[in-house]
Amino acid sequence: xxxxxxxxxxxxxxxxxxxxxxxxxxxxxxxxxxxxxxxxxxxxxxxxxxxxxxxxxxxxxxxxxxxxxxxxxxxxxxxxxxxxxxxxxxxxxxxxxxxxxxxxxxxxxxxxxxxxxxxxxxxxxxxxxxxxxxxxxxxxxxxxxxxxxxxxxxxxxxxxxxxxxxxxxxxxxxxxxxxxxxxxxxxxxxxxxxxxxxxxxxxxxxxxxxxxxxxxxxxxxxxxxxxxxxxxxx
Numbered sequence: 001x002x003x004x005x006x007x008x009x010x011x012x013x014x015x016x017x018x019x020x021x022x023x024x025x026x027x028x029x030x031x032x033x034x035x036x037x038x039x040x041x042x043x044x045x046x047x048x049x050x051x052x053x054x055x056x057x058x059x060x061x062x063x064x065x066x067x068x069x070x071x072x073x074x075x076x077x078x079x080x081x082x083x084x085x086x087x088x089x090x091x092x093x094x095x096x097x098x099x100x101x102x103x104x105x106x107x108x109x110x111x112x113x114x115x116x117x118x119x120x121x122x123x124x125x126x127x128x129x130x131x132x133x134x135x136x137x138x139x140x141x142x143x144x145x146x147x148x149x150x151x152x153x154x155x156x157x158x159x160x161x162x163x164x165x166x167x168x169x170x171x172x173x174x175x176x177x178x179x180x181x182x183x184x185x186x187x188x189x190x191x192x193x194x195x196x197x198x199x200x201x202x203x204x205x206x207x208x209x210x211x212x213x214x215x216x217x218x219x220x221x222x223x224x225x226x227x228x229x230x231x232x233x234x
Contacts, residue, residue: 001031002097003077003146007067009038011085012045014188018085019050026051027094031077036067064138065155065163072146072154081143082164086188087112089141096181097143106148107171107178109140112185120197121189129182133208136168139187140180148176161221162211194229203227 008015015035024030033054037045039062046056057074059067072080079101083089089110090096100108111129114121128140136142142164152170159166171178192200206227207220 001077002029002079002081002094002143003031003072003075004033004081004083005036005068005071005075006033006083006085007036007038007064007071008045008085009041009062012048014085015045015048015050018088019048019054021088023091024089024094025053029094029098032075034071034075036071038062038067061157063157063160063163065157065159068163069154069157072149075146078146079143080146080149081141082138083141084138084187086190087139087141088115088186090183090185092183096183100179100181101143101145105177105179107142107144107176108181109136109142109178110181110183110185112139112187114189114192115186116189116192121192124201125184125187128180130180134204135180136165136171138164139185141185142167144176152176156217159217161217161224162207163217165208165211166217191228191230200228 006015019025025033030053033051035045035048035054035056037056037058039059048054048056057071059070061067061070068082079097081097096110097108111125113125127134152167152174155163156166157163195203203224207224210223211220
């Protein structure tokens with residue numbers, strides 16, 4: 001059985017959109033969806049119109065890593081799925097996860113495409129279909145067996161940016177078998193609407209390189225906020 005965890009900070013509109021179109025909500029393998037709400041969230045999250053499987057968790061600590069860890073500790077499923085609120089899964093989402101975890105893999109990710117059909121975003125998205133420098137990002141929707149997640153110690157809460165890449169690095173060091181499912185998620189291009197394509201790509205490349213060389217998480221976050229204008233999430 002599967003627990004989907006969605007860390008949120010002012011994502012009411014994106015959550016409402018997700019729950020209105022998600023065809024996986026009533027899947028028999030889906031046990032619950034835990035919306036892990038930041039303690040500084042300003043949305044009235046309880047007003048969401050959604051399935052009875054959706055549980056609202058008001059987290060004690062802010063930051064995606066802390067929110068996801070707190071939700072994971074309360075999750076009842078044997079498999080965990082970490083989904084961003086502005087990402088729309090494909091029709092076969094649950095089937096893809098179940099199949100992967102039953103066929104030799106302890107974890108996995110999805111390829112994705114953007115919600116805008118433009119050539120330069122297609123180039124970016126094409127890299128998510130195979131292993132590479134940017135594999136393991138949060139938009140690729142990590143799914144993992146809960147016991148494997150626990151053995152790895154969960155997300156590093158001191159890694160306030162790129163906690164997903166840091167976790168993936170530990171996965172690889174421990175030789176956790178994983179796959180990339182080539183069935184595209186649909187990812188929001190809102191970051192590109194607020195910043196130029198070149199600015200986002202160069203900034204992301206710089207941040208990943210600095211991360212690989214051990215640049216502290218808090219400094220990465222400060223630099224990220226200077227380089228990339230973050231659109232409102234509501």
